[in-house]
Amino acid sequence: ECVRSRNESKTINAAFQILTPWHELPPSLHKNPLHFLRLSPETSLSHPRATGQRDSFLLWPSEACAAAAGQRRVPLHLDCVRALAAIYVPGTRLDKHFTGIISLRPHRGPGVRSALIGALIRRLADRRSSPTRSHKPHPAPLDTRPATSAQVEILDAKTREKLCFLDKVEPHATIAEIKNLFTKTHPQWYPARQSLRLDPKGKSLKDEDVLQKLPVGTTATLYFRDLGAQISWVTVFLTEYAGPLFIYLLFYFRVPFIYGHKYDFTSSRHTVVHLACICHSFHYVKRLLETLFVHRFSHGTMPLRNIFKNCTYYWGFAAWMAYYINHPLYTPPTYGAQQVKLALAIFVICQLGNFSIHMALRDLRPAGSKTRKIPYPTKNPFTWLFLLVSCPNYTYEVGSWIGFAIMTQCLPVALFSLVGFTQMTIWAKGKHRSYLKEFRDYPPLRMPIIPFLL
């Protein structure tokens, strides 16, 4: 890390982190140690030393250029530096004009900033320290084509320990390929578990990102974070849906030790209870079959702890609902058969709707791909809800559970619907937001989950 400033008040300020090792900095920077405050890697812009007046680091033009411009120094704004970093290539005309050090007025995105500055300084260093290449870690033997291979070093995001150095990486390699290379040296961290990023506190890079297109120099420094043990979505879905199916039936058949002994293996005398069992079981069988044959997942895995959280939710609620519906003291709905018929109709319609949407979404994406497209209504009338809503599958799902709650007139079912609705609304809003971000021509009439309202 280095800090440099020369302003009227002669205080040292503006601390930030550069990704260039000290010995790779241009020798001119070494000359005036007084001007450098070496701060620890953890020191950030919130360090007391760094607060107060912050100067831009000044990009110093060469003497000739400066004389022509009539000033000794030219302060440059971040956007300017960014533009320069984008076009700066060693050995070009621009190269001659810049001999000094670069710093920056602090802005958002420290990762981009320091990566850019690091890249720029490294290029300056390369240009100036070419006679002294001996201290470089991997001197290229008679190498005159740096563009055909890149080097990647991977550091731990928390300890900054060097975990891996990959040389001779194709510049057009994707992050996915780099992850595979990393796994070879550290087999316990399979690719699904790796999060690689440009900045230790920044966002994770996507598998499809290409190394060349990232704002890095010839040696890219990536920070690694372990995402923890991962489990596949399919496994999680199958487990969390098989549970309620099985658990409900335990209560339906009044297995011993749930209700009093005189009720063991008896059956309820209310038709609605039998109907409820059929509906509930049908719902979860449908979900299991959809997981196996219909859904196309964009992510392969999720963190392992999710399976415990999800299963507790689904299994817990299933047991709670099933307990009351199949209880010997169950009270059937107030409005009798009328209420049950209406609610059953709602349930069936919503189940068909939910299934239609899943099929429509599946047809949107070819097998094995991760393409994202705007879903549109098809010939199936159930899909016409796409005109009004971004996530009609969630709408139909809530509808099904409301139907089930009315049919059984059971408060725990209503509470389960409410909690489910809350969670699905959060998901729908997120999905809606990402649709809006990704597609300019997204239909404006659509709401996330409830037509016109939510």
Add this chain to the structure above:
Amino acid sequence: QTGALLEILHCAVGIVPSSVVLTSFQVMSRVFLIWAVTHSVKEVQSEDSVLLYVIAWTMTEIIRYSFYTFSLLNHLPYLIKWARYTLFIVLYPMGVSGELLTIYAALPFVRQAGLYSISLPNKYNFSFDYYAFLILIMISYIPIFPQLYFHMIHQRRKVLSHTEEHKKFD
């Protein structure tokens, strides 16, 4: 203590940087103890455990709000900071003991009066046993209390050693 509900509002609106979930958890647990246990079960109000947690909470609040006030005035005496991050070591377990003993004392009266409980059969096919619920609450202290306690100890180490570093640096 009920006024502390405003703290949740402040976090939700954003004028205080704490997490809404954590703050609501803390405030709701206190509000629950006051209204749903101590106020609802009159017989428990003369217990010593009530005195225990009231003292613990009161002392904690005095120090905590002084800490916030001085921080806002940008003039935080080290004593207040020290007190906030040290006295909890005694006050927190004291408060928790008071709370648990109060709930325990309330149990027989809840059972007797069937307080806040509803049983089958009823129109909405729902039942709730407040007695069992209180026991569950007491059990939940077992995983939650150590986590919060050690979080505070960790915070203490961070904050108090940072101040020393600061002083040395200056």
